[in-house]
Amino acid sequence: MIHTNEEILEMFEAALQQVQTPEEPELLYAPIIYSMSGGGKRLRPVLLLITTEAFGGSVDKAMPAAMAVEVFHNFTLLHDDIMDNAAVRRGKPSVYAKWGENVAILSGDAMLITAYKLISGLDADRLPRALQIFNDMALEVCEGQQYDMDFETQATVTVEDYIQMIERKTSALLSGSAMIGATLAGASDDDVRKVYRFATELGLAFQLQDDMLDSFGDEALGKKIGGDILEGKQTFLMVQAMSRASAEEREVLRTTHKSATLSDAEKIATVKALYEKLDVKHATEQQIELRFERALSVLDTLSIEKERTVRLVEFARKLMGRKK
Amino acid sequence: MIHTNEEILEMFEAALQQVQTPEEPELLYAPIIYSMSGGGKRLRPVLLLITTEAFGGSVDKAMPAAMAVEVFHNFTLLHDDIMDNAAVRRGKPSVYAKWGENVAILSGDAMLITAYKLISGLDADRLPRALQIFNDMALEVCEGQQYDMDFETQATVTVEDYIQMIERKTSALLSGSAMIGATLAGASDDDVRKVYRFATELGLAFQLQDDMLDSFGDEALGKKIGGDILEGKQTFLMVQAMSRASAEEREVLRTTHKSATLSDAEKIATVKALYEKLDVKHATEQQIELRFERALSVLDTLSIEKERTVRLVEFARKLMGRKK
Numbered sequence: 001m002i003h004t005n006e007e008i009l010e011m012f013e014a015a016l017q018q019v020q021t022p023e024e025p026e027l028l029y030a031p032i033i034y035s036m037s038g039g040g041k042r043l044r045p046v047l048l049l050i051t052t053e054a055f056g057g058s059v060d061k062a063m064p065a066a067m068a069v070e071v072f073h074n075f076t077l078l079h080d081d082i083m084d085n086a087a088v089r090r091g092k093p094s095v096y097a098k099w100g101e102n103v104a105i106l107s108g109d110a111m112l113i114t115a116y117k118l119i120s121g122l123d124a125d126r127l128p129r130a131l132q133i134f135n136d137m138a139l140e141v142c143e144g145q146q147y148d149m150d151f152e153t154q155a156t157v158t159v160e161d162y163i164q165m166i167e168r169k170t171s172a173l174l175s176g177s178a179m180i181g182a183t184l185a186g187a188s189d190d191d192v193r194k195v196y197r198f199a200t201e202l203g204l205a206f207q208l209q210d211d212m213l214d215s216f217g218d219e220a221l222g223k224k225i226g227g228d229i230l231e232g233k234q235t236f237l238m239v240q241a242m243s244r245a246s247a248e249e250r251e252v253l254r255t256t257h258k259s260a261t262l263s264d265a266e267k268i269a270t271v272k273a274l275y276e277k278l279d280v281k282h283a284t285e286q287q288i289e290l291r292f293e294r295a296l297s298v299l300d301t302l303s304i305e306k307e308r309t310v311r312l313v314e315f316a317r318k319l320m321g322r323k324k
Numbered sequence: 325m326i327h328t329n330e331e332i333l334e335m336f337e338a339a340l341q342q343v344q345t346p347e348e349p350e351l352l353y354a355p356i357i358y359s360m361s362g363g364g365k366r367l368r369p370v371l372l373l374i375t376t377e378a379f380g381g382s383v384d385k386a387m388p389a390a391m392a393v394e395v396f397h398n399f400t401l402l403h404d405d406i407m408d409n410a411a412v413r414r415g416k417p418s419v420y421a422k423w424g425e426n427v428a429i430l431s432g433d434a435m436l437i438t439a440y441k442l443i444s445g446l447d448a449d450r451l452p453r454a455l456q457i458f459n460d461m462a463l464e465v466c467e468g469q470q471y472d473m474d475f476e477t478q479a480t481v482t483v484e485d486y487i488q489m490i491e492r493k494t495s496a497l498l499s500g501s502a503m504i505g506a507t508l509a510g511a512s513d514d515d516v517r518k519v520y521r522f523a524t525e526l527g528l529a530f531q532l533q534d535d536m537l538d539s540f541g542d543e544a545l546g547k548k549i550g551g552d553i554l555e556g557k558q559t560f561l562m563v564q565a566m567s568r569a570s571a572e573e574r575e576v577l578r579t580t581h582k583s584a585t586l587s588d589a590e591k592i593a594t595v596k597a598l599y600e601k602l603d604v605k606h607a608t609e610q611q612i613e614l615r616f617e618r619a620l621s622v623l624d625t626l627s628i629e630k631e632r633t634v635r636l637v638e639f640a641r642k643l644m645g646r647k648k
Contacts (some may be wrong), residue, residue, distance in 0.1 A: 024467075025467055025470040025471050027470055027473075027474065028466060028467060028470040079429055079430070079433060082425075082426075082429060083426045083429060083430065101406075102406075102407045102473060103409060105403055105406060105429060106403070106407065106466055106469055106470055106473075108433075109432075109433075109466055110463060110466040110467075111438065112433065112436055112437070113459060113462045113463050113466065114463070116440055116459055116462075117460075117463070118458040120452065120455045120456060120459060123325060124448075124451075124452045127448075127451060127452060127455075128444065128448045128451060131440070131444045131451075132444060133453075135437060135440055135444055136441075136442040138437045139437050139438070139441070140439075141433060142352060142430055142433055142434040142437065143348075143349055143352060143434075144481060145430055146349040146351055146352040147349050147429055148347060149351075149426060149430075150351065246563070320542070
């Protein structure tokens with residue numbers, strides 16, 4: 001009997017509640033509790049647990065790894081908020097804003113160690129392989145963050161550069177989670193490679209859609225439009241546009257966000273007009289479809305019965321906000 | 325045949341040379357290479373390796389753990405330098421000063437993950453226990469750093485508070501290293517507990533001596549005197565003095581370093597005069613002796629032959645700068 005994704009989420013939240021965090025020193029541990037109880041969709045642990053169950057593994061046995069990936073994810077947010085100077089996280093003050101930089105650095109470090117402490121709770125026979133995947137995943141996430149920061153000052157960011165960055169920054173945690181889930185269930189190397197590809201493609205589709213919604217989301221749905229444009233951030237739309245633009249258009253794309261004369265609305269309109277003209281919206285939609293379809297089609301090639309992949313399909317659709 | 329401590333150090337340096345660090349992204353990995361090649365006495369890995377050999381373990385098999393504790397130690401320095409705003413480390417610019425804060429945060433994170441990647445290279449049958457010791461040790465070091473930062477604004481720091489802080493900040497890495505070394509050699513739980521006590525006491529003796537030398541070191545030996553006093557730092561001498569001082573003297577101890585009228589030399593002389601008056605120098609010397617003797621006497625109680633503890637005795641004496 002395979003659990004529903006909602007049941008898996010409930011099991012995860014219940015397990016997380018049971019984790020004891022020390023009380024002292026308060027400035028080390030209170031930010032960890034604050035950060036872990038701040039909500040979030042728990043995407044990565046849920047993916048890990050439904051993947052393990054798809055391969056006949058036990059949710060309980062995989063729980064230490066599921067908690068580890070969620071703590072790791074929250075650790076990255078904590079340190080990213082320092083580096084990005086971000087005051088708000090999930091509608092509340094970031095740890096960095098609330099407690100200051102030193103506390104955010106050190107409690108983040110303690111969170112990363114806590115993630116390892118949690119994953120060390122796996123059965124000894126499964127630990128080495130899970131740990132190896134976790135280590136590689138964690139380093140890739142750091143690499144992705146560094147490339148993302150590099151892009152802020154890099155003269156040219158190609159579409160390929162950008163995809164490689166988000167494969168690390170966004171996909172690696174999803175693909176690592178799926179691989180650990182499969183490994184813990186004793187899946188074959190071939191199946192582990194396939195769930196890696198599933199989650200990598202899904203992560204790319206998700207990130208590209210996120211980029212897309214920043215420019216072309218539905219304001220009626222409460223989506224604030226144009227944040228990335230105003231920050232001059234490299235997104236899939238921007239790097240696509242740059243690759244297709246004339247020298248003159250590239251200059252506009254490069255400088256509009258820094259304009260001292262244009263209003264925010266005018267900046268957004270200027271860049272979006274170029275995105276439309278260069279057919280970037282359409283190209284991005286195509287990429288999203290391509291990646292999403294690739295992700296789903298990998299699932300059909302797994303060695304397990306098709307009905308066991310149902311939760312993974314549901315997970316993917318829900319992540320992308322789709323009915324089918 | 326037991327190696328000498330110098331041979332152990334050479335074996336360690338050679339193994340460290342073999343570690344491959346990726347080249348890209350450069351801003352993530354270059355600071356790690358810079359930090360690891362900046363020298364340092366390699367105290368923790370050497371202690372780990374001589375402990376393992378004392379119990380009949382293999383230096384080669386323990387090497388992944390030895391590298392892990394050294395990388396971890398350097399990671400803590402990297403992040404501490406951000407928190408302490410320290411521009412110089414081992415006579416060279418700190419990573420923080422050389423590359424800036426964001427690079428120091430993120431490459432530090434990657435170093436911590438690298439430490440785990442290294443320890444994951446242990447034989448699978450020894451990994452879980454070694455990892456558990458490593459995790460607990462790593463969290464204790466973070467706790468120690470937080471308590472140390474707390475002390476900067478804490479109204480009263482007792483001698484007990486101070487000892488508990490350095491047990492975490494200084495001793496934990498030494499005792500964790502010794503415990504991992506013993507565990508990897510298959511030492512009994514009783515022996516592991518004993519090497520923990522050996523290294524804990526030794527770490528305390530070492531830190532108290534370091535505190536002592538800041539005020540009463542030999543300037544003729546090139547030791548710069550009074551740095552801690554001018555920073556208003558909590559040290560064993562300061563917390564001892566505060567516990568013995570009159571209300572009036574406490575006020576002097578608390579405020580001298582902030583004086584706008586005294587010169588640096590006068591500030592140092594004022595505080596040192598109170599240390600002498602309150603017999604703090606003598607009390608500290610006694611504590612150092614007590615801790616050092618306790619450390620050595622624990623070694624006599626180990627289940628191994630006394631001649632196998634010789635390298636540990638040598639290590640302890642050298643650490644304390646003693647001939648005998």
